[in-house]
Amino acid sequence: MSFQLVGVPFDEFASLFSLPDQALDEFDARRVFATEKPGFPCRVSLADAEIGEELLLLPFTHQPARSPYRASGPIFVRKAARQCTLDAGVIPAYVRLRQMSVRAYDAAHLMIDAAVCEGKDAAATILETFDRSEVAYIHLHNAKRGCFSCLVNRA
Numbered sequence: 290m291s292f293q294l295v296g297v298p299f300d301e302f303a304s305l306f307s308l309p310d311q312a313l314d315e316f317d318a319r320r321v322f323a324t325e326k327p328g329f330p331c332r333v334s335l336a337d338a339e340i341g342e343e344l345l346l347l348p349f350t351h352q353p354a355r356s357p358y359r360a361s362g363p364i365f366v367r368k369a370a371r372q373c374t375l376d377a378g379v380i381p382a383y384v385r386l387r388q389m390s391v392r393a394y395d396a397a398h399l400m401i402d403a404a405v406c407e408g409k410d411a412a413a414t415i416l417e418t419f420d421r422s423e424v425a426y427i428h429l430h431n432a433k434r435g436c437f438s439c440l441v442n443r444a
Contacts, residue, residue, distance in 0.1 A: 292415045293444040294381070294429070296335045296373035297349065302366045305345055318347035321365070327386050330431070333370035335383045335439055343368040351428065351437035354398035362436050377444035384408045384439075388432040391415060393424040405432050415441055 305313065310320055323329040323338035330337050331344065338344050345368075350361040375381060385408040393402040401423060406414040411429070418424055427441035 290416070290419060291377040291444040292412075292419060292427075293377050293442050294335060294373075294375045294379070294384070295440045295442060296331075296333045296370075297351075297364070297366075297439075298372050299333045299366070299370050302333070302345060302347070302370075305347070306343070306368050313345070313347075316347060318345050320344075321346050327382075329365050329367075330383050330387075330438070331367040331370050332364040332437065332439060333366050333372055335373040335375065335381050336367075337383060337386075338365070338367050349437065351440075352394075352398070356398035358394070358398060358400050360437075364437060378412065380408070380412050384411050384429060387438075389414075389438065390430040390432045390435070391418055392428045392430060393418045393421070394426055394428070395423050396425045419443055 321344050323340050323342045327337040344365045348361050349364040352360040387408045389408050389411050391404045391414050395401050404414050429438040431438050
């Protein structure tokens with residue numbers, strides 16, 4: 290048994306990049322430029338932006354299911370991002386460099402387990418979490434700021 294990390298789709302954000310900053314306010318979004326690397330983790334590409342690269346900081350509903358755990362939060366999206374679906378078992382630097390919160394959900398979209406680990410230990414924590422048959426999927430969150438990082442599926 291393995292796992293696969295998946296970035297969020299870019300399509301819903303693409304048209305926002307052409308809007309002027311004032312219009313982005315209607316979406317509670319802000320245009321930002323990366324000032325350090327790492328520091329601006331893109332949830333589409335699952336990679337940190339390069340210094341000077343344009344991104345949007347905006348709210349995203351990462352847990353859209355009808356559940357008490359329905360949730361949204363801020364994410365960064367790079368202007369040139371393409372949705373990342375990594376090979377099974379791969380943990381990118383985007384995760385390895387950060388402390389992660391590993392949140393396990395069942396088929397009813399209820400959180401049934403959670404752990405915090407260093408990103409370098411994420412693979413082992415994910416595999417251990419998926420050892421429970423009732424875990425349908427996992428969300429990774431950046432532990433320090435609590436922001437959604439990516440979806441983890443069984444592979």
